[in-house]
Amino acid sequence: MGNKKKRSYKYLIVVLIGTFFIAALLGSGTETILRYMPLSLAWILLVVVIAVGIVFDVLGVAAAAADEAPHNARAAKKIFGARQSVHLIKRADRVSNFACDIIGDITGTLSGAIGATIIMNLLSSYPELSKWQLLLNVLILAVIASCTVTGKAWAKTFAINEANTILDYAGRLVAGFEKVTRLDLTGATKRGGK
Numbered sequence: 663m664g665n666k667k668k669r670s671y672k673y674l675i676v677v678l679i680g681t682f683f684i685a686a687l688l689g690s691g692t693e694t695i696l697r698y699m700p701l702s703l704a705w706i707l708l709v710v711v712i713a714v715g716i717v718f719d720v721l722g723v724a725a726a727a728a729d730e731a732p733h734n735a736r737a738a739k740k741i742f743g744a745r746q747s748v749h750l751i752k753r754a755d756r757v758s759n760f761a762c763d764i765i766g767d768i769t770g771t772l773s774g775a776i777g778a779t780i781i782m783n784l785l786s787s788y789p790e791l792s793k794w795q796l797l798l799n800v801l802i803l804a805v806i807a808s809c810t811v812t813g814k815a816w817a818k819t820f821a822i823n824e825a826n827t828i829l830d831y832a833g834r835l836v837a838g839f840e841k842v843t844r845l846d847l848t849g850a851t852k853r854g855g856k
Contacts, residue, residue, distance in 0.1 A: 685768050696779040708776045715769030716813040722761030723821035724828035725754040732826055747833030749848035777806045
């Protein structure tokens with residue numbers, strides 16, 4: 663029990679430090695890029711950031727909801743990506759934490775920051791809108807929040823209903839990434855997996 667607690671604390675410290683640096687890097691990078699980005703591209707970036715949050719929510723929920731047995735059967739047949747799927751399912755708590763909490767919260771924060779930057783850019787480009795600043799703030803942030811929440815609600819339902827299929831694709835994606843980069847993220851190559 664003591665070792666599990668120690669590993670849990672180490673994991674939490676890694677999550678804390680990792681999240682801090684990821685958020686700082688993405689936040690400063692986004693702020694710098696948005697300063698010089700046309701409004702149309704800023705809107706596209708906003709949609710992409712919201713979509714990334716939703717996709718990672720799908721992955722996190724699917725990892726927690728997937729059934730390990732069919733993936734073990736596929737891994738026994740040496741099907742490409744199956745061992746990686748099993749790895750993701752066995753570590754569903756960490757996958758879900760990373761995908762839903764870390765990436766999800768960072769994309770939520772970034773989308774708010776992008777929204778605020780869009781508002782500032784709109785006001786500087788169209789000074790006549792300044793009398794509507796409060797309404798503009800409320801509308802844009804409400805649209806961002808409603809799109810994010812609706813997308814994540816859909817994502818959770820989809821992920822629960824299609825968990826095994828999603829983990830099949832995620833396993834293949836991870837296996838392909840491992841093959842191309844020669845990084846062993848899941849330890850599947852150590853066990854003789856594809």
